[in-house]
Amino acid sequence: MSPEKLEQLVRQIRQGQVTVEQALQRLRSLPFEDLGFASLDHHRSLRQGFPEVVLCEGKTTAQVVAITRSFIKKRGPFLATRAEPAVARAICKLDRRARYYADARIVAIHAPSQKRLGHVLVVSAGTADSAVAEEARVTAEVMGSHVERLYDVGVAGIHRLLGRKERLFEARVIIVVAGMDGALPSVVGGLVECPVIAVPTSRGYGASFGGLAALLTMLNSCAAGVGVMNIDNGFGAGCLAHRINRGGARSGKGATGEQGGMPSK
Numbered sequence: 385m386s387p388e389k390l391e392q393l394v395r396q397i398r399q400g401q402v403t404v405e406q407a408l409q410r411l412r413s414l415p416f417e418d419l420g421f422a423s424l425d426h427h428r429s430l431r432q433g434f435p436e437v438v439l440c441e442g443k444t445t446a447q448v449v450a451i452t453r454s455f456i457k458k459r460g461p462f463l464a465t466r467a468e469p470a471v472a473r474a475i476c477k478l479d480r481r482a483r484y485y486a487d488a489r490i491v492a493i494h495a496p497s498q499k500r501l502g503h504v505l506v507v508s509a510g511t512a513d514s515a516v517a518e519e520a521r522v523t524a525e526v527m528g529s530h531v532e533r534l535y536d537v538g539v540a541g542i543h544r545l546l547g548r549k550e551r552l553f554e555a556r557v558i559i560v561v562a563g564m565d566g567a568l569p570s571v572v573g574g575l576v577e578c579p580v581i582a583v584p585t586s587r588g589y590g591a592s593f594g595g596l597a598a599l600l601t602m603l604n605s606c607a608a609g610v611g612v613m614n615i616d617n618g619f620g621a622g623c624l625a626h627r628i629n630r631g632g633a634r635s636g637k638g639a640t641g642e643q644g645g646m647p648s649k
Contacts, residue, residue, distance in 0.1 A: 422451055433630070434461065434527050437619070441466035449474050456482075462493035463526050465519065465619050488518035488618070492526045500530040502629035505555035507545075507572060509538030509562035512587040516618040517561040520583065523622025524559075529629045539567045552576050557628045559621045563587030566598025573607030579628055580610045583621045 396402040428436045435455060440448050448464065448471055455462055456479050464475055472484040475491045484491050504524050508517040514535060525531045532555075537545040545552075545568075552558065552575055561583045562568040569582035582605070584598035591597060595615035602612045613620045 422447065433627075434623075435463075437623075438462075438464040439466055440464050440468070440471050445471050445474050449478065453478055456493065461495040461498075461526060462491075463523065464491040465489065465523075467491050485518065485522045487515055488522040489515070490519060490522045490526075492522060494526055495528070498528055500525065500528055502529055503554060503556045504529045504531045504559065504625045504629050505551060505557075506531060506533050506535075506559045507537060507552075507561065507568070508533075508535045509560075509564070509568045510587070511536050513561045513563050513585045516583055516585045516616050517559070519618025520559045520561065520622040520625070521618075523619050524626045524629070525622075527623065527626040529626045537568075538562065539565070539571060542571065545571065549575060557581065557625045559583060559625050561585060561618065561621075562602075563595060563598055564592060566601035569602050569610050569612075570605040570607045573605060573610040577609075580607070581621045581625055582610055582612045583618060584612070584615050586616055 393402065393407055397404065397407050428434070435458065438448065438451055438455070443451075448467075452462070452464065452475050462479075462482070464472075466489050467475065467484070468489065469484075469486070472486075472489075472491050476482040476484055479493060481493045482491055483493070506517050506521045506524075508514055517533070517535060521531050521533060532551070534545075534548060534551055537548070539545075552572060555576070555578055557579045558572060558576060559581045560569040560572050563585035564587065566582075566584050569580055573580045573582075582602040584595045584602055586592075586595035588595070588597065599612065599615055602610070605612075611624075613624070
């Protein structure tokens with residue numbers, strides 16, 4: 385239940401449109417719902433502004449379907465990450481609003497009439513990093529941020545990035561996704577004043593150690609204002625970027641538009 389729906393319910397009780405008994409029935413699943421194998425946090429959107437996100441990885445299809453069925457009854461936005469095609473098809477059968485983003489491995493239901501705020505820019509070093517970058521992009525977008533992409537601009541051809549540096553300057557927060565040597569976040573962090581969220585990927589040859597080399601490079605960045613996520617954690621980066629972006633949009637800082645944000649596309 386979102387803050388808006390809770391406020392609406394209170395108004396309906398006050399106006400006599402909903403009885404106390406009916407209201408209690410609606411609130412019965414707050415703050416959580418016990419499915420036996422999972423406890424669903426229906427209170428999360430009240431606390432954090434977005435419902436609990438379903439991580440499909442490690443769950444059976446039946447478990448994912450049961451969890452999803454409960455969440456989509458709330459008619460709010462929905463996000464399921466690390467969803468393989470078979471799991472995604474099962475989720476999409478539950479609600480015609482559901483959309484599968486294959487590159488990001490995300491199934492999402494967007495909030496109706498959502499106006500996306502601010503300006504998040506997702507930058508990737510190479511095409512091999514695009515799956516993690518897309519996970520970050522879709523996450524931030526579904527949560528309510530205006531997101532743009534700047535892909536395949538790694539340090540091996542730095543002119544590709546510098547030739548588009550104006551796009552970096554326009555962003556309120558930047559997510560930089562890179563594997564191999566993981567050097568791109570330091571370059572971007574040295575050019576901009578906004579927060580930079582670095583995401584190491586597991587792409588690379590043997591000595592990259594599955595992304596550990598990129599992670600250590602990013603943790604040792606000499607550029608100020610760079611924060612680092614875990615390896616391949618595009619979801620975490622998208623969520624953090626949205627929260628930073630939303631805070632700036634509410635205060636009226638950064639890009640122009642309604643509430644300090646950019647209109648949805």
